[in-house]
Amino acid sequence: MARAAALEGLSRIVYLGGLVEPGGGMSEHLRSRAEVADILASGTVPVTTLRAAMVIGAGSASFEILRYLVDRLPVMITPRWLGTESQPIAIRNVLDYLVGCLEVPGTAGQTFDIGGSEVVTYRRLMDLYAEEARLPRRRIFPVPVLTPKLSSYWIDLITPAPAALARPLAEGLSSRLLCLDDRIRSLIPVELVDCRSAINAAIRHSRWDFEDAGESEPAGGFPEEGTLPGDPAWAGGTMYRDHHRIALAATPEEVWEPVARIGGKTGWYYADWLWTIRGLLDRLAGGTGIRRGRRREADVSPGDPIDFWRVAAVEPSRRLRLVAEMKLPGCATLEFRVEREGERITWLHQISVFVPSGLAGIVYWRIVDPFHHFVFSGMLKGIARETKKAVVAGPEHVPPGAPPAGRALRRERSP
Numbered sequence: 001m002a003r004a005a006a007l008e009g010l011s012r013i014v015y016l017g018g019l020v021e022p023g024g025g026m027s028e029h030l031r032s033r034a035e036v037a038d039i040l041a042s043g044t045v046p047v048t049t050l051r052a053a054m055v056i057g058a059g060s061a062s063f064e065i066l067r068y069l070v071d072r073l074p075v076m077i078t079p080r081w082l083g084t085e086s087q088p089i090a091i092r093n094v095l096d097y098l099v100g101c102l103e104v105p106g107t108a109g110q111t112f113d114i115g116g117s118e119v120v121t122y123r124r125l126m127d128l129y130a131e132e133a134r135l136p137r138r139r140i141f142p143v144p145v146l147t148p149k150l151s152s153y154w155i156d157l158i159t160p161a162p163a164a165l166a167r168p169l170a171e172g173l174s175s176r177l178l179c180l181d182d183r184i185r186s187l188i189p190v191e192l193v194d195c196r197s198a199i200n201a202a203i204r205h206s207r208w209d210f211e212d213a214g215e216s217e218p219a220g221g222f223p224e225e226g227t228l229p230g231d232p233a234w235a236g237g238t239m240y241r242d243h244h245r246i247a248l249a250a251t252p253e254e255v256w257e258p259v260a261r262i263g264g265k266t267g268w269y270y271a272d273w274l275w276t277i278r279g280l281l282d283r284l285a286g287g288t289g290i291r292r293g294r295r296r297e298a299d300v301s302p303g304d305p306i307d308f309w310r311v312a313a314v315e316p317s318r319r320l321r322l323v324a325e326m327k328l329p330g331c332a333t334l335e336f337r338v339e340r341e342g343e344r345i346t347w348l349h350q351i352s353v354f355v356p357s358g359l360a361g362i363v364y365w366r367i368v369d370p371f372h373h374f375v376f377s378g379m380l381k382g383i384a385r386e387t388k389k390a391v392v393a394g395p396e397h398v399p400p401g402a403p404p405a406g407r408a409l410r411r412e413r414s415p
Contacts, residue, residue: 002043012108013047014101015040016094019087019113019177020051026175029168037111046108048101050094050184053115053177054125056198057091058206058227059235061161062169066122067202067237068159070129072359075139079150081174082123082142087115090198092224093190100188107187113179117192125195132200135358160234201225206236233400240365242352242372246380246394247345250387252338255346256317258386259336261298263306269382271375275307278326282308287327309334330354330361345392348383350376373397 005013018033020026026034037049054062069076097114101107120128123140130138155170156163193201205226227236248255262268268275279290290307300320304311309322317338324332337349352372356362380395 002040002045005045006043010045012102013040013043013045014098015047015049016098017049017051019053019115019179021175021177027168027171029171030175048107048109049111050097050101051111051113052089052094053086054088055091055094056088056116056195057094057202057225058237059231060091061165063202064235064237065155065159065161065166065169066125066129068161068234069155070126070135070138071133071238071356072158072362073138074136074359075141077141077143078123079174080142080144082126082140083121084174084176085119085121086125086177087119087179088125088195088198089114089116090193090201090225092198092201093193095224096190097184097188100190104187107184112184112187113181114184115179116195116198118195119178120195125199128196129199129203132196133203133357198225203237238356238362240354240356240369241400242369242376243349243398244351244373244376244380244395245347245349245398246384246396247341247347247392248384248387248389249344249392250346250389252317252340252346254387254389255338255348255383257298258383259320259338259348260300260316262320262336262383263309264297266297268379269386270378274371274375279308282326285327288325328354328361329358329364330356348380349398350380352376 002013015037017037018030020030020034037047041047041049054060056063058064093116094114126138126140130136153167155161155166159166202225258269276290283289288308300306300311300314302311302314306322308324308326310325311320312323312333313319313321319335319337321333321335324334332352332354335351335353337351339347339349341347354361354365356365377395384391
């Protein structure tokens with residue numbers, strides 16, 4: 001990198017590394033990050049090195065590990081390093097400093113420590129996360145025999161972060177990572193975000209694809225604290241997605257007509273008795289229950305109630321998105337998408353998305369997920385019957401990473 005930058009005539013390299021612990025008692029991971037800074041600085045291109053502890057934001061590996069541990073473990077047996085102090089920084093402030101380095105020539109050839117306004121322990125970060133995620137306070141029991149290496153294996157077991165990443169990060173958590181100087185604050189003045197606000201923003205924006213149900217980009221662009229296209233699947237916390245589809249020899253308008261009438265007196269086109277039972281259970285839990293009603297039988301608008309759902313978005317003949325109002329250990333949406341292929345075929349997609357709240361939400365999804373496959377397939381068959389049009393393909397379950405509907409159909413027809 002250093003040689004290539006010199007050959008191409010670059011004017012600056014800006015490197016985001018890690019804070020170091022005074023005295024040199026660093027983990028192998030932290031030493032390697034410091035070594036990268038030294039190698040880059042040995043070249044002829046001026047280097048600005050920023051050193052940070054935990055970055056609070058979706059996709060930050062150390063933050064994601066903390067998120068999964070708190071989400072999934074109401075009770076934790078932890079190593080003593082949970083009391084180690086650190087100076088985390090919000091991703092928004094990291095970006096402020098990265099951009100600011102390009103605008104302030106005096107930062108060239110310098111090394112700066114960047115951190116937030118607070119010095120906190122990892123246990124305090126866990127407590128803050130639980131509070132902002134509206135989870136019960138976690139029961140944490142530190143034990144002296146759990147070494148950083150042993151705890152790294154536990155993290156590997158509990159979290160979806162890959163072991164090659166989780167283990168070195170866990171071993172580095174025992175280091176006391178604080179800013180040794182604050183010179184950068186005078187060179188690049190920024191409004192520092194406190195830990196609670198940074199965690200709240202990371203939780204709130206982690207799953208924009210839940211809010212927009214898989215759209216390519218959320219309205220207003222990507223929030224700094226949220227996940228981005230290309231992030232690993234484990235970034236942003238746990239989200240479950242169930243996708244089914246069916247192809248009909250019909251126009252989008254013909255497919256949309258029964259979709260727009262769903263719920264209320266029309267019902268759900270399959271296993272209405274299951275929906276009734278779910279509504280009764282919800283009423284017993286203090287929820288809305290299945291209201292068996294809607295404002296208009298043949299039309300839907302944003303904000304309309306449909307049984308224990310509410311209409312979040314409508315694009316006639318294209319998209320209907322419902323948000324659950326029933327009592328749930330998490331948030332759920334149910335979406336129908338109508339997609340035309342050529343002149344004679346229309347695909348109807350049914351997409352269920354669930355973002356669990358803590359371990360209870362994960363257990364809930366594991367219980368109901370087996371029912372989704374036959375209920376959702378039955379609903380699509382029922383909608384197809386209402387159109388009185390021929391089924392071309394499906395209904396089928398769509399696994400993650402499957403080809404688009406049209407390409408899948410062409411592959412199915414090919415000899």
